[in-house]
Amino acid sequence: MTPGTPxxxxxxxxxxxxxAGEGVLGPDDRVELLEGVIxxxxxxxxxxxxxxxxxxxxxxxxxxxxxxxxxxLPLVLGSLSVPEPDIAIVDGCAADYDAVHPTGALLVVExxxxxxxxxxxxxxxxxAAAGIAEYWIVNLREDVVExxxxxxxxxxxxxxxxxxxxxxxxxxxxxxxxxxxxxxxxPGR
Numbered sequence: 001m002t003p004g005t006p007x008x009x010x011x012x013x014x015x016x017x018x019x020a021g022e023g024v025l026g027p028d029d030r031v032e033l034l035e036g037v038i039x040x041x042x043x044x045x046x047x048x049x050x051x052x053x054x055x056x057x058x059x060x061x062x063x064x065x066x067x068x069x070x071x072x073l074p075l076v077l078g079s080l081s082v083p084e085p086d087i088a089i090v091d092g093c094a095a096d097y098d099a100v101h102p103t104g105a106l107l108v109v110e111x112x113x114x115x116x117x118x119x120x121x122x123x124x125x126x127x128a129a130a131g132i133a134e135y136w137i138v139n140l141r142e143d144v145v146e147x148x149x150x151x152x153x154x155x156x157x158x159x160x161x162x163x164x165x166x167x168x169x170x171x172x173x174x175x176x177x178x179x180x181x182x183x184x185x186x187p188g189r
């Protein structure tokens with residue numbers, strides 16, 4: 001959206017989700033709603049796909065059945081954003097989301113190579129404003145995981161940010177007895 005574009009020109013989450021029911025958006029359309037703008041998602045190269053799968057497997061093993069690990073599925077975060085993060089850990093079980101999308105998450109993970117700038121700027125603000133306690137970027141360009149914690153909803157940013165490298169272990173904020181090793185999230189060198 002260009003600066004100065006009226007807010008009325010933006011899509012709401014409700015209107016965006018209705019587009020699928022109307023057949024305007026189909027299951028093969030790789031898009032998400034960010035700040036009222038429908039944004040195309042980049043195709044996944046092999047390292048990205050590998051990191052998504054590795055992250056899913058590591059988090060699923062770490063948390064067991066204490067929460068639900070969702071892969072590339074919608075989160076309704078306010079009236080103007082419906083991102084589809086690579087991984088979201090949400091409360092409850094699959095049946096809780098048979099009729100509605102989650103409106104929050106315990107942890108959101110984005111795998112980034114081509115999307116690194118968007119994940120660091122646009123998405124971090126959306127996730128912080130939504131009160132997502134923890135946000136990770138599996139940064140394929142630099143072979144690290146960027147960890148953000150302590151969202152400040154008003155300022156739309158996180159109070160804590162750090163980088164974790166290979167050989168280090170990340171403990172989840174929301175499930176403190178669950179942790180993963182960074183190497184398990186990143187594709188082989």
